[in-house]
Amino acid sequence: MRKLSIIVILFASLAFLLTGTLPAEEAAKKEAKKEATHEYVGAKKCGICHNDVHAAWLETEHATTFGKLSAEEQKKPECVTCHITGKLADGTVIENVECEACHGPGKDFKSPKIMNKKKWAADPEKQRKMAIEAGLIHPVEKDCVRCHTKEGNANFKEFKFAERKGEVHAVKTKEEAKEEGGK
Numbered sequence: 001m002r003k004l005s006i007i008v009i010l011f012a013s014l015a016f017l018l019t020g021t022l023p024a025e026e027a028a029k030k031e032a033k034k035e036a037t038h039e040y041v042g043a044k045k046c047g048i049c050h051n052d053v054h055a056a057w058l059e060t061e062h063a064t065t066f067g068k069l070s071a072e073e074q075k076k077p078e079c080v081t082c083h084i085t086g087k088l089a090d091g092t093v094i095e096n097v098e099c100e101a102c103h104g105p106g107k108d109f110k111s112p113k114i115m116n117k118k119k120w121a122a123d124p125e126k127q128r129k130m131a132i133e134a135g136l137i138h139p140v141e142k143d144c145v146r147c148h149t150k151e152g153n154a155n156f157k158e159f160k161f162a163e164r165k166g167e168v169h170a171v172k173t174k175e176e177a178k179e180e181g182g183k
Contacts, residue, residue, distance in 0.1 A: 042094055042100075103137050
């Protein structure tokens with residue numbers, strides 16, 4: 001066991017000498033660089049094609065999160081971080097928790113080469129892989145609990161991913177929409 005520990009320490013030292021960083025630091029730098037290469041486009045762009053999902057999202061609390069902050073809280077980075085999506089290339093802040101807050105900045109994966117209904121129908125796995133390589137994220141619990149956490153959140157409500165994941169943009173079936181329209 002001691003030999004293994006020594007080998008690991010030697011490997012980490014060698015990596016540090018060759019690159020100037022430890023392996024974990026290098027991985028973090030690569031991830032930060034990857035995130036920095038993608039640009040946000042805003043929910044309106046997503047809604048052009050995904051209009052049913054966009055309409056459903058507009059009915060959620062995510063669509064109004066920034067406005068729920070007081071004027072004082074809107075100035076605090078620790079509050080704003082979870083109540084905005086990011087910034088457009090021109091520096092405009094995207095208020096509220098829009099599509100890209102969960103699915104990643106969309107400039108690269110929104111392209112017609114990737115988001116094409118005919119191509120998705122023909123080869124969904126290929127298109128999904130291309131979208132993910134271009135920055136699309138399929139959110140899982142760890143993505144949600146970055147913000148849905150008790151720490152530092154005076155208004156925290158217990159978060160149960162399995163129960164709440166369908167609330168983000170619950171698209172109604174045609175039958176549900178008809179029933180609602182008939183009422």
